[in-house]
Amino acid sequence: MIENYTGKLPKPSPETQPFWDGAMKERLVLPKCDDCGGWTYYPRPFCMHCFSKNVRWTEASGKGKLHTFAINYLPVKGFEDIGPAVIAVVELDEGPRMITNIETGGEPDPETLPIDAPVEITFRHVAEGIKLPWFRLAG
Amino acid sequence: MTKHPHSGKVAIVGAAHTDAIGKLPGHSRLMIHAEAARNALADAGLSLKDVDGVFSAVATPNEISEYMNITPRYVDGTSVGGCSYILMVQHAVAAIMGGYCDVALIIHGESGRSWIDMEVAGTPQSPGGQFEDPFGTVGAASTYALPVLRHFHEFGTTKYQMSHIPAATREWALLNPMAMMHEKGPITPDDVMASRKVCYPLNLLDCCLVADGGGALVLTSAERAKDLPRKPVHVLGSGEATAHRSVGMMRDFTTSDSTVISGRQAFAFADMTPADIDHLMLYDAFSPTPMYFLEDLGFVPKGEVGPWLADTRNGDDGRTVYRTGPGGDLPMNTNGGGLSFGHSGRYGMFAMLEAVYQLRGDAGARQLDGINASLVHGPGRQFAAAATLILGRG
Numbered sequence: 001m002i003e004n005y006t007g008k009l010p011k012p013s014p015e016t017q018p019f020w021d022g023a024m025k026e027r028l029v030l031p032k033c034d035d036c037g038g039w040t041y042y043p044r045p046f047c048m049h050c051f052s053k054n055v056r057w058t059e060a061s062g063k064g065k066l067h068t069f070a071i072n073y074l075p076v077k078g079f080e081d082i083g084p085a086v087i088a089v090v091e092l093d094e095g096p097r098m099i100t101n102i103e104t105g106g107e108p109d110p111e112t113l114p115i116d117a118p119v120e121i122t123f124r125h126v127a128e129g130i131k132l133p134w135f136r137l138a139g
Numbered sequence: 140m141t142k143h144p145h146s147g148k149v150a151i152v153g154a155a156h157t158d159a160i161g162k163l164p165g166h167s168r169l170m171i172h173a174e175a176a177r178n179a180l181a182d183a184g185l186s187l188k189d190v191d192g193v194f195s196a197v198a199t200p201n202e203i204s205e206y207m208n209i210t211p212r213y214v215d216g217t218s219v220g221g222c223s224y225i226l227m228v229q230h231a232v233a234a235i236m237g238g239y240c241d242v243a244l245i246i247h248g249e250s251g252r253s254w255i256d257m258e259v260a261g262t263p264q265s266p267g268g269q270f271e272d273p274f275g276t277v278g279a280a281s282t283y284a285l286p287v288l289r290h291f292h293e294f295g296t297t298k299y300q301m302s303h304i305p306a307a308t309r310e311w312a313l314l315n316p317m318a319m320m321h322e323k324g325p326i327t328p329d330d331v332m333a334s335r336k337v338c339y340p341l342n343l344l345d346c347c348l349v350a351d352g353g354g355a356l357v358l359t360s361a362e363r364a365k366d367l368p369r370k371p372v373h374v375l376g377s378g379e380a381t382a383h384r385s386v387g388m389m390r391d392f393t394t395s396d397s398t399v400i401s402g403r404q405a406f407a408f409a410d411m412t413p414a415d416i417d418h419l420m421l422y423d424a425f426s427p428t429p430m431y432f433l434e435d436l437g438f439v440p441k442g443e444v445g446p447w448l449a450d451t452r453n454g455d456d457g458r459t460v461y462r463t464g465p466g467g468d469l470p471m472n473t474n475g476g477g478l479s480f481g482h483s484g485r486y487g488m489f490a491m492l493e494a495v496y497q498l499r500g501d502a503g504a505r506q507l508d509g510i511n512a513s514l515v516h517g518p519g520r521q522f523a524a525a526a527t528l529i530l531g532r533g
Contacts, residue, residue, distance in 0.1 A: 007273060007275075008263070008268075008272045008273050009263060009273060010263055010264075010268060010270070010272075010273050011264045011268065012264075012269070013264045013269070041270075042266055042269065042270040067289065067392065068285060068286060068287075068288045068289040068292075068392050069285070069288060070284035070285045070287070070338050070339055070340070070341075071336075071338065071339035072275050072276075072277065072278070072280075072281045072284075072338045073336045073337055073338060073339070074277055074278050074281070074337060074338065075277075076275040076277045077277075078273075078275070079275055085274070085275030085281075087274055087275050087276055087281055087284075087338075089285060089387055098270070098387065099270060099271050099285075099385065099386075101274050110288075110339055110340075115292040116292075126273075132274070
């Protein structure tokens with residue numbers, strides 16, 4: 001765990017607690033609809049596609065594609081050890097898209113981050129009870 | 140098609156900025172509101188006693204009624220981001236036509252730079268607090284930058300093409316003494332590319348200018364407008380929509396869905412098409428913002444905005460003439476825009492004020508000849524909400 005993390009921390013709410021509990025076990029757990037089969041992100045107690053209440057917490061593959069991104073050169077708290085934050089939208093293989101960060105292991109170069117490149121999940125342990133879902137280019 | 144029965148029946152009869160825009164450390168958020176209201180009412184030839192409808196977003200209608208010591212019988216505090224005041228014009232038209240108020244005062248004020256009595260929104264338990272804020276989305280540039288590479292990827296749009304937006308907009312600011320960049324000289328697309336990196340693919344000159352300031356509009360029926368001193372500006376069409384809150388929830392990162400829906404309604408209400416529009420005010424929080432709107436409102440075919448922007452010509456004096464700049468075929472953001480005029484945080488009011496000035500013939504050195512219709516469009520947050528107005532000369 002990162003000691004004295006300075007970044008903004010999420011505070012789980014009743015409908016998202018299982019997501020954050022899953023993240024602590026390094027699993028991406030999302031509501032999946034028993035009626036239409038759709039996956040929902042961010043977690044809600046219903047299906048974002050058909051509004052059905054018949055959703056079940058289900059582990060997703062953690063694989064997806066880099067849909068779009070930006071590189072934030074403004075100073076961002078919590079990224080002191082990382083450098084400029086690569087803010088990304090990842091499209092999961094299951095369908096939903098999520099705002100996340102891309103781990104690049106050094107100064108990010110847009111040329112090395114092709115749009116639609118395959119990515120896989122990784123977790124950044126930032127505080128007690130909180131691991132943030134990040135992604136990196138799939139090896 | 141026929142126009143909506145409310146089209147042309149309500150008029151903007153007063154419009155004004157605060158005395159100054161820029162750095163106003165002596166003005167609190169509420170002082171800015173009161174100054175904007177006073178100036179707009181003076182412009183309309185009306186007094187505060189005439190106002191029976193109050194519309195405001197950065198201050199709640201409760202705060203306004205108390206601070207200005209009035210008891211309006213109709214209030215609207217719709218707060219969906221920078222376009223909130225553009226939506227409020229549509230709401231004011233409905234209220235006036237419905238008989239719920241006779242004189243609507245729409246007030247914007249924001250201590251966006253000095254940050255005197257301003258709130259910070261959002262909690263760590265909100266969807267944004269859990270699923271956006273922890274990922275380094277500091278500053279609106281970071282969230283406005285996020286969709287852009289998808290547009291580049293799908294259509295081959297380039298950063299250089301996009302850089303024509305701030306360059307063209309600066310040309311207008313040079314003609315507007317109230318613009319923050321009025322004295323700063325022209326910039327080229329290359330200057331934009333060479334300015335400091337803020338959030339790739341946006342550089343400093345792709346970003347709006349943070350400012351303190353405000354403005355207000357006064358609306359009443361077109362009938363009553365005939366007895367008032369200013370040339371009325373008629374509301375011909377309007378539309379609004381909201382699609383999501385976070386930019387990460389865009390259905391398609393190359394299109395603002397709320398813009399499409401809002402724009403379509405505005406054209407239908409006015410029974411007009413993009414070919415009928417002489418002047419555009421497309422809210423430019425960042426360079427990509429109006430770039431998306433040009434396409435999504437139907438002024439440029441989808442995916443073609445990059446080459447369209449870069450299609451410049453040389454003027455008689457050797458200066459570059461941009462499509463949207465002075466001398467161009469589609470004049471846009473003629474006050475200098477959020478990029479070179481100033482941006483308080485919810486800039487929509489300033490976009491409408493400039494459209495009113497242009498249609499009244501009050502735009503000084505930047506006045507366009509013979510314009511009959513102006514379209515104003517703005518986003519709420521990052522392509523989340525949207526609102527459109529088509530305004531016409533009375």
